[in-house]
Each structure stands twice: as C-alpha cells, then as structure tokens.
Amino acid sequence: MNRNLGLRKKTLPFILCIALIVAMALCTSGCNGSSAPSGAATEGDAQDDGQVLGTGSTEFTFQTVDLEGNEKEFEIHTDKETVGEALLDVGLIAGDESGYGLYVKTVNGVTLDFEEDGAYWAFYVNGEYAQAGVDATEAKAGDTYAFKAEKQ
Secondary structure, three states: OHHHHHHHHHHHHHHHHHHHHHHHHHHHHHOOOOOOOOOOOOOOOOOOOOOEEOOOOEEEEEEEEOOOOOEEEEEEEEOOOEHHHHHHHOOOEEEEEEOOEEEEEEEOOEEOOHHHHOEEEEEEEOOEEOOOOHHHOEOOOOOEEEEEEEEO
C-alpha cells in the first residue's frame, strides 16, 4: 500500500504539469484578445494587398484605389448575396445606412469625407461606374468590384 501511495505522489505533479502546459498552449492560440473575426480589418487597420479574405463558394476580385493612386487587390470568398454584405463581413468597408442604401465612407481603413474636402468612394463593377449601390449589387463569381477615391 505504501508503494502505491508513493507512485501517486510522483505521478500527480507530473499530470498537473502536463495539464498546465496544454492549457497554456490552448490559451496562446485561442485567447489572443482580438474580438475581430478572422480576416477582418479593425478600425484604422488596412489590409495588405493580395490577401485572400472570407470563406464561401463565390469568389470575386475587389480592388481599391486611394486618392494618391495606390492600388490594392483582394480575392474575396463569400456566401453572402451582395457585394456590400461580403465586404462588410471581411471588414473592408464601413459606412452609414441612408434612405438610398449604404453610404460607404471607409474602404480598407481609409476614410473620405465629402463634406470636408469633396472626396468620396466611387463604386465600380467590371471597370464601369456601378448602376446600383454596393449593398444592392449581387456578388457574382469572377466579377471585379472596386472602390476608387474620387474628388470633386
């Protein structure tokens, strides 16, 4: 009986040590303190060019062009029905809802204020100025959507 008790005294600390190591490893990978979904831009963060963002069966290209002419391109994967929903989901756009739909003010971390300096984000579909807003445009596989900064 004494021999069995000695084995327990040696084994228990070992098991506790292993459990602590496993808990630390799990917390390191899953408890990084970020509340943003994977692939989403947080306030003020710009996504890097060439990223593949989102998950889903519909794949399209999304481009941005800022006021200085800097271009970025992303591959978007989604199951959302509209381009607006898909881009909001991955954190590439933000704006205000209005009676006309989503008024996009921020694209890839860059905010434009028309009232301040006449700059705004123009929405394009396959190189042509869009006929509908981003939140009313169906996400179609293979299409290219873009927001280009323009100034009056």
